[in-house]
Every structure is written in structure tokens, then in C-alpha cells.
Amino acid sequence: MIVAGRGSGDGIKLVLEAEEAMLLSELADQVDSVLLLGTDDDPALGRLLPNAYPDDAEAAHDYTRYTRESLVDGKRQAAQQVRDATNVEGGDRLVEIELDQVQAWGWLTFLTDLRLILAERVGIGEEGTPEEDEQRDDYLRAAYEWAGFVQGSMLEVLDPTES
Template sequence: MIVAGRSGGEGVRLVLEAEEAMLLSELADQVDSVLLLGEADDPALGRLLPNAYPDDRAAAKEFERYTRDSLVDGKRQAAQRVRDATAVDDGDDAVVQIELDESEAWGWLTFLTDLRLILAERVGVVEEGEPDADETRDDYLRAAYEWAGFVQGSMLEVLDPIST
């Protein structure tokens, strides 16, 4: 994975190995599945769509009624944009170059945040860098969580080099 500034200075250019692009596409499918099919009591869904009023059930229901559909739609659209950009043929072993303008890059960062929230819940990360006591969780998911963080951090360095 190579993350660089776009020619012209605004946005990001991602250079991915075909396997990395396929991984991102599969992970986007997983985010979409959680949003579309997730059970109400799924803690990962709770991280993506937290209760705005935990102490007021009526207010929480009212807030959810007005905001949930648009939040879910926006998150699903971000996942779809990642899937579209990372689509590769199974036999393709070349690199995938993706040019994102600044707006598209921030959309990808939103997706990566959602992805990391789901993966953090699945592997038991309570706070950044603080895994819970369950060390038997899936190493593949833990590696995907760390890799997504690397991609996210690299994109942020390009988009906002002063704050990093």
C-alpha cells in the first residue's frame, strides 16, 4: 500500500496490491452487512449508531426515528464507493491505483472509521491500543483492524499534514 498526494495537491492517490483491494472490498461488504442485517443488540452496530440519549428511552427512540435511516444510508453509500473503487478481477495480479479528490478521501476515512469500530468490537478493543482480556479472538480480524488504521493514518497525513 502506498498513499500519496494527488497531482495537483488536493486529494489522495492510493496504490494497492490486488489482494489489498480485494480485502477492502470484502471488508466493505462486511460493513454493509452489519448495517443492513445487524441485530439491534449487536454491539458493533451499537458502536456505529450509538444511543444519543441513554438515560431517556423516549428521546432516544425519537432521535433514532429521525436520524437512523439517513445515517445508515450514508454509511452504506461510503461502503459502496469503496467497493466500486476496489473492484478487481479474480485473475488480476496487478496493482490498483485509486485517485480520490478531497471529498472522496474524507468519505473513505468515514468508511475506515466505521470499519475499525466494527473490527474493534469483534476483537475486543475497548480503547485504542487496549485489547481486552480475550486473547483468543480472531488474529485475522485484529490484523485487519491494524491495517485499516494504517491506511487511515496514512491518508490523514496526506490530507492534513499539519495536524499529524
């Protein structure tokens, strides 16, 4: 079970079970793989990096040419930040992670990217509803819902007025 609470200053403190930390680390690896190795025909990559100008091929090409590398780099850095923080060694049952505001927002970027990839893989449309003809993977759906819970918990701590 994850616990999110106020850390020192304006930051956040996460308490994860070791298995949850390992899961987040593995999921960060997978997000990084999609970003690094994904092809333009991968719909999950399309969700992460949507076409900014669907009706103007030249403008879309220019936008991609000038922004894609920095967008991918930022997303990969967010995944790396999660991987670094969740690298657990030893027999600790609980993993405590202190994040400052900037780090917490990096985690939220990662969780958003993760949920977009998982939503695509389990057939959740852009409106957040399951597509009827898609066969769903229960493990991926559970990971999608759990990542949403983590994300929501973090947001409640970072901005308690938005509850």
C-alpha cells in the same frame, strides 16, 4: 503495501496491491452487511450507531427515528464507494485509485466504521485497549491494525500539518 500520496489537486492517490484492494472490497461488503442486516442487540452496530440519549428512552427513540436511516445510508454509501473503487479485474498486481477530497473523506468514514466493527469483534474496548477476557481472532486483529495504517496514511496526506 499501500502507498498514499498527493493526487491531482487536493486529492489523494492510493496504490494498493491487488490483494489489498480485494480485501478492502470484501471488508466493505461486511460493513454493509452489518449496517443492513445487523440487529439492535449486535454490539458492533451499537458502536456504529450509539445511543445518543442513554438516560432518556423517549429522546433516544425520537433521535433514532429521525436520524438512523440517513446515518445508515451515509455509511452504506461510503462502503459502496470503497467497493466500487476496489473492484479489480484482470491480472494487475497494483491498483491505483485517485480520490478527490470528498471521496477521501468518504473512505475515512468507511475505515472508521470498519475499525469500530472489528474492534468490537476482537474485544478492543472504547478506550482502545484489549479487553482481558475476550478471545481474539488474529485475522480480525490484523485487519483492524491494517485499516488503521491505511487510515493514518490517508490522514497524513490529507492534512500533513497534523503529523
